Amino acid sequence: xxxxxTGSYKKPLPVIHxxxxxxxxxxxxxxxxxxxxxxxxxxxxxxxxxxxxxxSEAVEWELLSGKGTLRSWIVVEAATxxxxxxxxxxxxxxxxxxEEGPRLTTNVVQTDPYxxxxxxxxxxxxxDVTDEVTLVKFKPAS
Amino acid sequence: xxxxxxxNQACIVGVGTTxxxxxxxxxxxxxxxxxxxxxxDDCGLDKNEVDGFITAxxxxxxxxxxxxTAHAGINxxxxxxxxxxxxxxxxxxxxxxxxxxxxxxxxxxIANTNTVPRGYxxxxxxFSGGRWSEGLRDAGGGQGQLDYHGLDTPGAATSLVxxxxxxxxxxxxxxxxxxxxxxxxxxxxxxxAIMYGKPMTIEDYMSSRFISPPFRLFDYCxxxxxxxxxxxxxxxxxxxxxxxxxFISGFQxxxxxxxxxxxxxxxGLGVGMQEEFDYVAPPQRVYEMAQVDQKDxxxxxxxxxxxxxxxxxxxxxGFCPAGEAHNFTQNxxxxxxxxxxxxxxxxxxxxxxxxxxxxxxxxTRQLRGECGERxxxxxxxxxxxxxxxxxxxxxxxQ
Numbered sequence: 001x002x003x004x005x006t007g008s009y010k011k012p013l014p015v016i017h018x019x020x021x022x023x024x025x026x027x028x029x030x031x032x033x034x035x036x037x038x039x040x041x042x043x044x045x046x047x048x049x050x051x052x053x054x055x056s057e058a059v060e061w062e063l064l065s066g067k068g069t070l071r072s073w074i075v076v077e078a079a080t081x082x083x084x085x086x087x088x089x090x091x092x093x094x095x096x097x098x099e100e101g102p103r104l105t106t107n108v109v110q111t112d113p114y115x116x117x118x119x120x121x122x123x124x125x126x127x128d129v130t131d132e133v134t135l136v137k138f139k140p141a142s
Numbered sequence: 143x144x145x146x147x148x149x150n151q152a153c154i155v156g157v158g159t160t161x162x163x164x165x166x167x168x169x170x171x172x173x174x175x176x177x178x179x180x181x182x183d184d185c186g187l188d189k190n191e192v193d194g195f196i197t198a199x200x201x202x203x204x205x206x207x208x209x210x211t212a213h214a215g216i217n218x219x220x221x222x223x224x225x226x227x228x229x230x231x232x233x234x235x236x237x238x239x240x241x242x243x244x245x246x247x248x249x250x251x252i253a254n255t256n257t258v259p260r261g262y263x264x265x266x267x268x269f270s271g272g273r274w275s276e277g278l279r280d281a282g283g284g285q286g287q288l289d290y291h292g293l294d295t296p297g298a299a300t301s302l303v304x305x306x307x308x309x310x311x312x313x314x315x316x317x318x319x320x321x322x323x324x325x326x327x328x329x330x331x332x333x334x335a336i337m338y339g340k341p342m343t344i345e346d347y348m349s350s351r352f353i354s355p356p357f358r359l360f361d362y363c364x365x366x367x368x369x370x371x372x373x374x375x376x377x378x379x380x381x382x383x384x385x386x387x388x389f390i391s392g393f394q395x396x397x398x399x400x401x402x403x404x405x406x407x408x409x410g411l412g413v414g415m416q417e418e419f420d421y422v423a424p425p426q427r428v429y430e431m432a433q434v435d436q437k438d439x440x441x442x443x444x445x446x447x448x449x450x451x452x453x454x455x456x457x458x459x460g461f462c463p464a465g466e467a468h469n470f471t472q473n474x475x476x477x478x479x480x481x482x483x484x485x486x487x488x489x490x491x492x493x494x495x496x497x498x499x500x501x502x503x504x505x506t507r508q509l510r511g512e513c514g515e516r517x518x519x520x521x522x523x524x525x526x527x528x529x530x531x532x533x534x535x536x537x538x539x540q
Contacts, residue, residue: 012289015278045415046281052400071412072309074301076354081294093293093354095302095413105288105414118309135290 010084045102066124152239153380153387156185156373165261173369181371186384194247228497232532238374313468319347329488331516337492363490370499389539392432397531423460432535454529
């Protein structure tokens with residue numbers, strides 16, 4: 001996706017702090033990485049300093065395929081929260097099941113919001129919304 | 143040691159509210175003290191007897207315990223302060239019941255105030271663009287929000303719950319509309335309801351604008367200003383007060399975990415980090431404690447921040463099997479006069495969003511027989527339920 005490094009991005013940004021910094025450092029390099037517990041091998045999401053299954057802090061940031069399927073979605077037709085979203089109306093917020101298991105809350109872009117179907121294959125797209133932040137979104141698989 | 147049996151050991155003795163309105167332009171303290179005065183009048187208690195205080199603070203802005211005790215001139219020896227925005231009604235009353243039965247306090251006031259950004263909230267800088275604290279969590283907001291992906295309101299997030307539910311079970315838009323229409327109809331018999339005098343038909347509902355389909359405008363509760371007070375004490379003290387006490391007969395707490403993180407989705411709907419599976423309601427402690435079951439409940443009260451909460455709560459508590467609530471809520475069954483009236487006050491959708499504390503006021507008044515035209519005949523046992531698993535049964539006692 002074309003980067004929008006305009007410095008005028010008005011929408012909310014993730015709060016980056018030491019626990020989640022490796023995730024956002026990876027997305028900035030256009031890599032989708034999630035934590036795999038090196039003790040019990042659980043791949044986890046959301047990003048967390050601990051494994052929800054075994055409470056271990058031992059972790060590897062595993063590079064994922066970026067492939068997934070569309071679990072469910074909504075088309076937001078009115079921006080009732082932050083007005084900065086108005087320019088994107090209508091836009092898709094989706095639950096995407098990654099090939100490796102975890103389910104992300106994200107956006108499906110680069111397609112007609114009203115053309116989506118359950119289970120459709122998707123692939124990751126990296127949206128460089130600011131110089132510091134790259135968001136993980138999805139588009140229909142090519 | 144067996145658990146203490148707190149069935150019918152504590153009572154709601156006084157309830158009071160302010161007027162309810164979209165914008166009242168009265169400060170939280172002013173509103174909360176007005177509701178407190180009304181609750182004291184309701185039970186004939188002197189304010190100096192109140193020695194326990196439970197409140198919720200945050201956004202929508204309420205009154206914290208330091209502030210309230212100073213302004214109301216009361217001296218407390220026990221307090222508990224929750225996050226506002228509505229998950230805490232049951233928890234507050236459980237805490238009050240355990241406080242008075244353990245003797246840590248004698249009379250506990252439960253307070254809840256709502257102010258909105260375009261109302262008195264204008265005076266508080268925290269409303270001027272501040273980000274909601276739950277939205278800062280790596281796991282997102284409690285309804286599943288993730289604001290940097292544009293899922294930045296409870297309503298948009300809950301529309302994902304609605305979409306999963308409706309797709310999985312084949313529910314229709316008209317069926318969804320039956321909930322808002324039923325609660326609006328109930329509110330026409332409640333002069334303190336914000337939507338009193340504003341009836342709504344299913345045609346009105348169907349022609350209202352979409353916010354994020356399947357949710358239309360009227361699938362959302364109201365945002366508004368006002369305050370609620372509830373006073374709890376032991377059964378012995380209750381019997382010495384002005385009105386017949388309402389008995390706290392059964393309760394159970396908030397359930398949470400990865401399958402409950404998105405708290406308006408009952409387990410099994412596959413929203414957020416939840417697994418998707420065929421949900422079967424397990425036995426619920428609230429019935430065992432109160433020694434009643436679903437068929438003994440004369441009217442039901444649901445945390446109806448959004449329409450689908452009624453479906454997810456009904457199924458969570460086994461009023462109907464998973465996937466059947468969208469049929470259950472049809473044909474007037476949940477309206478006053480129906481087989482199982484729900485939210486006789488009009489609910490958060492049509493009386494007002496007072497975080498569910500207004501439902502407990504209504505339950506108390508119903509059990510006392512004070513509800514006039516909207517009185518549920520022979521109301522003996524009423525139940526509060528939520529999609530997130532907490533519940534309370536109030537009764538007239540023996």
